Amino acid sequence: MKRTHATTTVMVLAMAVFSGALLRAKAPAGQDGAVTPDKQKARVERGAHLVKTMACHDCHTPWTMGPTGPHPDMTRALTGHPSDVVMPPPPPASGPWIGHMAATNTAWAGPWGVSFTANLTPDKETGLGAWTEDMFIATMRTGRHQGKGRRILPPMPVQILNALDDEDLKSVFAYLQSLPPVKNKVPAPIEAAEPPAAAEKK
Amino acid sequence: MTTRAVRTATAALAILWIAALHAGSSATDDLCAPARLRDTGLYLDGRPGAIDPRNRPFSPQYPLWSDGARKTRWVYLPPGSTIDTRDPRDWQMPVGTKFWKEFTFGGRKVETRFLWRASADRWIFATYVWNEEGSDALLAPDTGVPAVVELAPGRSHDIPGIADCRACHGDKRPGPLGFNALQLSTDRDPNAIHGEPIAFDMTTVATLERERLFSPARPELVATPPRIAAGDPATRAVLGYFAGNCGSCHNGSGEIAYDGPSLKPGDVLDGDAVAAALLAKATTWQVPGQPDGTSFMLKRAHPEASAMLARMKSRRPASQMPPLGTAMRDDEAIAAIEQWITSTRR
Numbered sequence: 001m002k003r004t005h006a007t008t009t010v011m012v013l014a015m016a017v018f019s020g021a022l023l024r025a026k027a028p029a030g031q032d033g034a035v036t037p038d039k040q041k042a043r044v045e046r047g048a049h050l051v052k053t054m055a056c057h058d059c060h061t062p063w064t065m066g067p068t069g070p071h072p073d074m075t076r077a078l079t080g081h082p083s084d085v086v087m088p089p090p091p092p093a094s095g096p097w098i099g100h101m102a103a104t105n106t107a108w109a110g111p112w113g114v115s116f117t118a119n120l121t122p123d124k125e126t127g128l129g130a131w132t133e134d135m136f137i138a139t140m141r142t143g144r145h146q147g148k149g150r151r152i153l154p155p156m157p158v159q160i161l162n163a164l165d166d167e168d169l170k171s172v173f174a175y176l177q178s179l180p181p182v183k184n185k186v187p188a189p190i191e192a193a194e195p196p197a198a199a200e201k202k
Numbered sequence: 203m204t205t206r207a208v209r210t211a212t213a214a215l216a217i218l219w220i221a222a223l224h225a226g227s228s229a230t231d232d233l234c235a236p237a238r239l240r241d242t243g244l245y246l247d248g249r250p251g252a253i254d255p256r257n258r259p260f261s262p263q264y265p266l267w268s269d270g271a272r273k274t275r276w277v278y279l280p281p282g283s284t285i286d287t288r289d290p291r292d293w294q295m296p297v298g299t300k301f302w303k304e305f306t307f308g309g310r311k312v313e314t315r316f317l318w319r320a321s322a323d324r325w326i327f328a329t330y331v332w333n334e335e336g337s338d339a340l341l342a343p344d345t346g347v348p349a350v351v352e353l354a355p356g357r358s359h360d361i362p363g364i365a366d367c368r369a370c371h372g373d374k375r376p377g378p379l380g381f382n383a384l385q386l387s388t389d390r391d392p393n394a395i396h397g398e399p400i401a402f403d404m405t406t407v408a409t410l411e412r413e414r415l416f417s418p419a420r421p422e423l424v425a426t427p428p429r430i431a432a433g434d435p436a437t438r439a440v441l442g443y444f445a446g447n448c449g450s451c452h453n454g455s456g457e458i459a460y461d462g463p464s465l466k467p468g469d470v471l472d473g474d475a476v477a478a479a480l481l482a483k484a485t486t487w488q489v490p491g492q493p494d495g496t497s498f499m500l501k502r503a504h505p506e507a508s509a510m511l512a513r514m515k516s517r518r519p520a521s522q523m524p525p526l527g528t529a530m531r532d533d534e535a536i537a538a539i540e541q542w543i544t545s546t547r548r
Contacts, residue, residue, distance in 0.1 A: 130459040138373065142365045146458040148451045150520045191518040
C-alpha cells in the first residue's frame, strides 16, 4: 500500500512536470515576459554598435563639408534628408551614369525616381515614433514599408539588414527608439514617370 | 522510498527529460506544401479538373481586384470540426482547414494559391503554377515567379512570393481574407464592383449555420444576414470594395501605422459612419499637384484631392494601392469611386 502510494505520488508529480514542460514549449515566443531593463540596455548598446558599423549614418545622417572633406553631421544624426534642403529636379541620366546623389548623401535619383532617406529618430509625426518593433522587423524581412506597403527604395540595402537575426533587428530598433526625437519631415519619394507601356487594360 | 518506487521515479524522470527535450518542436513543423497541386487534396483521386466534393466552393461578394483574373475558390473543413465564431468579426478556422484560389487569365489557368492551417499556430502558404496545357501545376519557389502572363505591353502578372502572401494575410495571426460573415452573406450587394454570381452549391453563412459549422451557433447570420448599412446603394458598394481590397491592412490591428477608420469587412457594416470618417480624414500623403495640407483620404466632392483614389490610379511602385498583387489599375472601381466622391455633399 505504501509502495503504491509512493509510485502514484511520483507519477502525479511526473505528469505535472511533463504538462508544465509541454505548456512552456507551446507558449508563443515573447510571452515569457517583458524585456528587463538590463536586457533593454544591452539591446540599445548592441543596436548602437550595429548602426555605427553597418553604415546607417552614411545615408540617414546628412553630410556636410569639413576641412577634411564631406562627413556626416552628427548634430543631425539619423534625422534623414533635411526638410529645408529642397532638391531641384535631377539632371537627366547620361550614358552609363544612371544615378545622382545629393551633397548631403540623403537624396538619390535613379531609374526609380528620387528617394529621400528617412528620419530614423522616434519623432511621432516625422520619424519612427509611431512604429512598433514588429513593423520594423517586418520591413527588413519583406523589403516593404512596414512589412505591407510599398517596396523600400534604393539605395537602402534592405537585403543586408534582412540577414540580421531578430535579436539584432530588435537591438537596432531599441537603439533608434532611444534617440532624442527630432522633427524633420522628409519628402515623399518622387516617382519616375509611369512606364509608357502602362496603357491600362480595357 | 522503496526500490520499486525509485525505479519508477527514475523511469518517469527519464521520460520527462526526453519529452521536455522534444516538446519545443512540433510534429507539424515538418509539414510543408506538397510539390504538386494534385497532392494538396483539391482534386478527386488527384486528377486535376475533378474537384473533390468535400471541398466547398465559395465566392466573396466583394472580391479583391486581381488584374481582371477570373478566380475560383474552395474551402475544406475537416470532418467534425467547426469554425470558432466567438468573435463574429474574426473567425478562427479549425486546424486542417484548406483554401484554394485558382486564377485564370484569358481562359488559361495560371496559378492556384493554397492556404492550409497545418496546426494551431501554423499556416502554410503556397502557390502552384500551371503548365501551358493546364494539366498540372507545380509548387512555385518561395520568392515567386515574375511575369507569368503579359497583361498589357510592359505589364505582367507575377506569382507572389511567400513574403507577399504573408504581407496581406498577416504574419502574426494569418488567415483567409475573403471568408467572413460579410463576404459570405446571403444579402448580396447587387452593385458590388466586380461582383460574381453565386452558384446554388456555394458556401454562405446560411449553409455554414445550417450544417452547424459555427461554434457557437450564429442563427442571427441567417435571420439578418450581414449587410453594409448605407443611405444609398453607391455608398454600400464603395465601402464593400474598400473592405475587400483595403481592409486586410487598413484595419486598426496595429500592424501598420494607420489611424483612419478600420476597413476590415466586419468593421464597415455601419457604412455611412465609415464613409463619413474617411471623408473627414486628412492625410500626410499629399496628392500630387495639390497644395500641402489639403489632401484627405477621401475629400467630399473633390476626387482630385482624395488620396485613396489617387493611389488606386497609380501603378508606380511607391504610391500604388494596393501596393502588391496588382499591376493594372482597376478602372471600373476608379470610375465608380470617383463618381461617388463627386456625389458626396460638401
